Amino acid sequence: MKYETVIGLEVHVEMATESKIFCSCSAKFGGEQNDHVCPACCGMPGMLPIVNKHVVDLGMTAGMMLNCDINRTTTFDKKSYYYPDLPNAYQTTQWFAPVCVNGTVDIKTSKGEKKVRIKQIHMEEDAGKLVHDDWTDSTLVDFNRTSVPLIEIVSQPDLSSAEEVIAYLERLRSLLRFAKVSDCRWEQGSMRCDVNLSVRPEGSDVLGVRTEMKNMNSLSAIERAIEYETARHIDAIENGTEVLVQETRRWDDIKGKSYAMRTKETAGDYRYFPDPNVMPVVIDDEWYNRIKETLPDLPEVKAQKFIELGLTEYDADQLIQSRALCDVFEAAYKTSGLAKESANWIITDCMTILNKKQMTADMLSISGKALGELIKLVAEEKVNRGNAKRILAVMFDEDINPQEYAEKNGLIVSNDTGKLEEVVKAVCAADPKSVEDYKNGKEKVFMALFGQCMKQLQGNCNPQALKEALLKELQ
Amino acid sequence: MDREILRRLESLNQLRLTEEEKEKVLSFFEMQDKEITRLGDIDTEKVERMVHVMPMNNVIREDVVNKVFTRDELQAAAPEAYDGYWQVPRLVE
Numbered sequence: 001m002k003y004e005t006v007i008g009l010e011v012h013v014e015m016a017t018e019s020k021i022f023c024s025c026s027a028k029f030g031g032e033q034n035d036h037v038c039p040a041c042c043g044m045p046g047m048l049p050i051v052n053k054h055v056v057d058l059g060m061t062a063g064m065m066l067n068c069d070i071n072r073t074t075t076f077d078k079k080s081y082y083y084p085d086l087p088n089a090y091q092t093t094q095w096f097a098p099v100c101v102n103g104t105v106d107i108k109t110s111k112g113e114k115k116v117r118i119k120q121i122h123m124e125e126d127a128g129k130l131v132h133d134d135w136t137d138s139t140l141v142d143f144n145r146t147s148v149p150l151i152e153i154v155s156q157p158d159l160s161s162a163e164e165v166i167a168y169l170e171r172l173r174s175l176l177r178f179a180k181v182s183d184c185r186w187e188q189g190s191m192r193c194d195v196n197l198s199v200r201p202e203g204s205d206v207l208g209v210r211t212e213m214k215n216m217n218s219l220s221a222i223e224r225a226i227e228y229e230t231a232r233h234i235d236a237i238e239n240g241t242e243v244l245v246q247e248t249r250r251w252d253d254i255k256g257k258s259y260a261m262r263t264k265e266t267a268g269d270y271r272y273f274p275d276p277n278v279m280p281v282v283i284d285d286e287w288y289n290r291i292k293e294t295l296p297d298l299p300e301v302k303a304q305k306f307i308e309l310g311l312t313e314y315d316a317d318q319l320i321q322s323r324a325l326c327d328v329f330e331a332a333y334k335t336s337g338l339a340k341e342s343a344n345w346i347i348t349d350c351m352t353i354l355n356k357k358q359m360t361a362d363m364l365s366i367s368g369k370a371l372g373e374l375i376k377l378v379a380e381e382k383v384n385r386g387n388a389k390r391i392l393a394v395m396f397d398e399d400i401n402p403q404e405y406a407e408k409n410g411l412i413v414s415n416d417t418g419k420l421e422e423v424v425k426a427v428c429a430a431d432p433k434s435v436e437d438y439k440n441g442k443e444k445v446f447m448a449l450f451g452q453c454m455k456q457l458q459g460n461c462n463p464q465a466l467k468e469a470l471l472k473e474l475q
Numbered sequence: 476m477d478r479e480i481l482r483r484l485e486s487l488n489q490l491r492l493t494e495e496e497k498e499k500v501l502s503f504f505e506m507q508d509k510e511i512t513r514l515g516d517i518d519t520e521k522v523e524r525m526v527h528v529m530p531m532n533n534v535i536r537e538d539v540v541n542k543v544f545t546r547d548e549l550q551a552a553a554p555e556a557y558d559g560y561w562q563v564p565r566l567v568e
């Protein structure tokens with residue numbers, strides 16, 4: 001018998017805010033244990049949570065990027081949860097009126113295009129970190145991550161293979177990074193995924209027994225886990241190797257196996273109820289439209305615009321890998337009017353510096369306007385390329401005006417023909433042998449003399465003008 | 476509410492009730508249940524859903540970091556703390 005796999009995903013994404021969802025502690029990743037903590041996020045009695053407005057902005061942004069309807073009145077609820085990484089013994093989340101509902105994500109796979117339906121997106125707080133410590137034979141609790149804002153994106157069970165799941169997750173990641181909702185870094189846990197999977201005979205409309213694998217944090221592990229679970233389910237159905245039960249399972253990527261963790265809770269077990277401490281958030285037209293207006297183009301729309309400016313498909317594709325690259329490109333192009341040069345400087349020179357600094361494209365934070373000015377200086381032959389690269393390196397560390405910096409540091413190409421002639425004369429006088437050789441037909445020495453002149457001028461001259469001056473001197 | 480649901484609730488809430496307490500809880504819920512069932516008789520067709528008990532909304536703040544307490548201050552009253560962590564009984568073997 002042929003079977004089909006039915007998969008729904010719950011994707012957790014940490015939002016790119018400065019502070020936590022219900023208090024003003026830093027939401028930054030890492031830090032010393034319990035350094036980003038206050039009475040609210042460590043669950044002291046009597047503390048009142050206050051919603052971070054930017055969390056709602058980003059929740060709406062995510063929803064709009066995924067074609068969702070926005071709930072204009074959105075509320076928070078308590079979800080019972082007994083574990084010390086959430087000190088209140090509940091998680092504040094959204095159950096009755098999540099911020100976004102009914103969206104879609106378009107994916108492409110080898111089998112063609114597909115629309116994956118989004119059930120809802122809700123905003124909630126993350127849990128802290130537990131260290132199970134052998135030395136003290138106890139569990140140590142770090143609340144730095146407690147109350148860091150998350151959105152959970154819940155899909156309908158529309159996915160049917162590992163390939164589709166990967167395509168969906170990659171698309172989601174690209175859209176959310178583009179809209180600056182999150183950096184979506186799997187390795188830092190800012191994107192994680194719960195995979196709900198069941199198997200049924202092909203064509204059947206009855207769902208099989210569903211299992212859930214929690215907290216998956218790499219695409220390759222997700223792919224392997226889906227393949228393993230699918231095979232396990234089919235084996236159980238066909239050969240009766242085990243009785244499938246609705247449960248939560250843990251994926252061990254090293255062993256390549258999943259293990260039962262606990263019987264799956266039903267929604268009722270969480271005993272959701274409206275959080276009386278968090279007031280409803282009402283999104284008026286002004287707020288809704290403000291967010292709508294700041295939405296970026298979809299990556300493929302941006303790529304098309306870049307191609308129309310004269311970039312190759314390859315260049316455009318490189319730039320849309322990151323919103324930061326697009327932003328710097330657009331500003332550099334606006335200032336310089338030179339599309340191809342702006343793309344080249346970003347794709348080649350900026351990326352080289354980022355790699356050296358072990359930074360990702362998203363971390364490109366130089367001023368696009370300043371880059372545009374630098375490109376203009378090179379195009380107008382006011383600064384040579386070598387010096388421009390040096391100036392660019394400085395721009396990564398300091399906020400400089402390239403023209404002023406070049407002037408201050410003697411990096412402007414000199415148009416002073418008197419100075420050129422002076423240097424040419426001095427170089428020739430200091431090396432009469434080369435001059436003699438040139439005159440006797442050894443044309444190769446020309447480049448040596450040219451190089452010496454260039455060195456004396458510290459590269460700050462128009463090469464054509466120098467060539468002419470040197471030829472004139474040697475005649 | 477029956478004994479089975481009560482047993483489930485005990486486990487979810489990590490409670491252990493005595494037989495006497497169970498009887499009390501069951502009779503309390505029975506009474507509640509009657510009251511709640513009566514609410515079903517009210518015509519709420521034209522009543523807008525109440526989203527919150529408080530007549531307030533948009534109690535929100537700007538996304539600004541503000542550090543008010545130090546870790547030591549927060550852990551001063553902790554029953555157990557170790558190396559900057561709150562310390563609790565071991566959860567996994």
